[in-house]
Amino acid sequence: MLLTLFANPAARAGFNASRRLTPKLDARKRLRIAEGVSLWLAVLMMLFVHPLYAEASEGNEERAGQLYLMDGQSSWQQPALVLDSDFKVQVSGLLAQTRLTRSFKNTSDQWQEGVFVFPLPEKATVYGLEMTVGERRVVGRLEPKAQARKTYDKAKAAGQHAATVEQQRPNMFTSRIANIPPGETVRVDIRYQQPVSYRHGEFELRLPTTLTPRYMPGETIADAPKHWQSGWATPTDQVPDAHEISPFTVRADDVSPQSHRATIALDIESGFPLAEVTSPSHSLHTNIDGTRATVTPEGDRVLMNKDVIVRWRALAGREPAAAVFHQQWQGQDFLMAMVLPPESTGPVLRRELQFVIDTSGSMAGESMVQAREALLRGLDTLRPGDYFNVIQFNSQAHALFTQPVPAERHYLARARHYVHNLQADGGTEMTGALSLAMSMNRAPVEALVQQMVFITDGAVGNESALFEKIRQGLNERRLFTVGIGSAPNMHFLREAARWGRGEYTAIHNSGEVNQALKKLFAAMEAPVLTDLEVRWPSEGSESNPVPSKPGDLFLGRPLVQVIQGVPAAGELDVSGKLPGGRRWSTRLNLNHAAPATGLNRHWARGQIDELMDTARLDGESPDQARIIRLSMAHRVMSPFTSFVAVEEQPVRPAAENLESEQLPTLLPAGSRSGMLRYPQTATFWPLFSALGLVGLMFALAVAMLNRRATA
């Protein structure tokens, strides 16, 4: 600061001005006075400048609740890498293929490695990686995970361009890009496909763009390896990979205005005449032409702080009730069939309904409002004769009533009051909540249908353990999940409902609560089709459909199955039990199958999921070798295989260092950050005082030496 003062031209002007004031005095005296005056001016100047200086630095100070990226000096810094994303989605029938191009622009003058943890749709199958540097394109290979890491690390150390993508969770991936030259851009193309969801006559596609920070239950493991570390969380005994799935979360204005924006374009070939394309999350530009539609969100580049949801429906009366797709891949036949169950409702059953609501910190903000509203809507659906209870959980679980109570006015009033006062804070200890809900005494009435409604954003790191818990403890209950927030963990919501033999839904904004819940509660009345039997023609030992055992079907929800090794001929026979107990069956002619692509990948992904499921059921570790074989054969990524692309020629000179940067994700829209950075908590006074004292002592010493010399 002293230096800035002496470099300040205004301070020097002070010297000059004071000299002109004293022309008559003799030179020596004049100089003395000048010095004195200018020194005092300097002091005054300093006193004035100091507050200004302090104010100027104020802008960079932290505000509570905000997370900044720090450099080694702990001062504020924008990420050096600017991230640009481009989604090109091609929807064809029931599958959507996406080319996701991410470009990492290095704005620093250092060589950089970028590490980016990002979400993909919950049923995404990654089948390709390509890296582009300038004019050069490198196609990625699929390798077993450990080997891919080695390949990447070697290339990184050797100074070659390299990129890798690996799977952390079925809907969470990490990409690493090594040796991005200063000022240059490396582009990484990821290709993935996802099934389109079809419910209640509406097709829906969800493109997640950011992650809700997840809660990591368990005790911290002290001596966890620091290698490949990229997140804010430390590994715990329940989530050993916590550090790999916890990217820092920042606000949109913490990154460069160019960064964390995405361009999105959808090309929908629906196969039926389209009535409309809508989105609850973004306003869209749509161009519908018969069965085709091109869709882009308004405003060109959208901020990556919430899921992009696009829905389309057919003209009234033209909704598809069944569909068959066929693909030949490497001489093998793949068939995909979709059958819609009949719209029938059975007798109204009396229920015991347990509402479990997540009031953890990640729900703070808009999510909590939606969750409360959802629960209140749920309470409205209770009928006389029903029993219910409300359980909230954060770090601990708490039940409103010690056992389910009848849906009578005063109990409902108490429940509404309780729900109105729910606050979001604390951890996400779901295990405790599930235990409490599942061990609770049943209502003292026979023949109640037991149901559990779980309202959460699913922001936890120990999904797998929770699925196990649900599978083991649920008994006759069915579990229904309601996803909340701008970026819920859809994988958790979907799988929890599947293991709980129930249904799931997601709410994207407060305006949607009613509609989404009406559908869910309608579906909850009873499954439309149970004891499902699907018979494919000429089903040999070779063919194995996925899902191999489709669960019960709920209202408005189709059966979708993919099979390998069955040619497009003959008839598919689907039958099941209706709510009344009658049997229902339908036949589907396979000869008219529409051509499609990606069926083999969808099938392979399904097979891998089933292998993982079997392992979980048997309590064994999954058959890695078989999963890797499947994954390699169909070129789809799995939990045990990663894509890696390496450019042959080294580019980084050996003398140059490589910095590594973990790219943050944006805080989901409407959610309140709970992450704080440690503030700056030291002053300069010890330094200044020390400097001042040293200077004074030095001056004193010189003065004494001087005196001795003159004496």
Next chain:
Amino acid sequence: MSRFLVLLTSASLIVLMFGLWIPFKALVAQELLEQAWSESQAQQTEQRPWPWADTWPVARLELPEFGVSMIVLEGGHGESLAFGPGRVFGGEHGPLILAGHRDTHFRHLQNVQPGNQLRVQDQSRRWQEYEVTDVAIVDSRTEAIDTHQLPQDSVLLITCYPFDTLDARGPLRYVVKARPTTQKGPNNAVAIL
């Protein structure tokens, strides 16, 4: 030669003055804050200690074992930390997180041991007793405070570390964690810092 001496002496004096100005400000401000604090307690409103202040007193913090009592200001920004410890987070809900300069208000933290007492008074004159449970040193470059995972009733005191270095921009932080003594909650949720 004398010219050089005068220059050196005055320059050193200025630097020293700037250095001492910081603890002086920290000391004097606390006196001024006392008044604003008692006023805000009396009127149950936020009272700015001086009209142009960016911050206001929100609590009083005491470390009885060290005979220290100070007024806590709102915000963890430099403006409030210059005059007193700042409340970075907390209030009605959630953990209370306070930050202070290691060389002024929070210099006593270096002697704090687990088991030490800590008291916080809020605007309505209620005192809450805490006991220090844990003292940790963290690296602010790689770690953040996840307020959602801290126990709801805990207090965190944060200052820079090490205490006796001249470098004011070091990355290490000294974190003192405390839990209430009067109502002992289960201490199962260990905060991941």
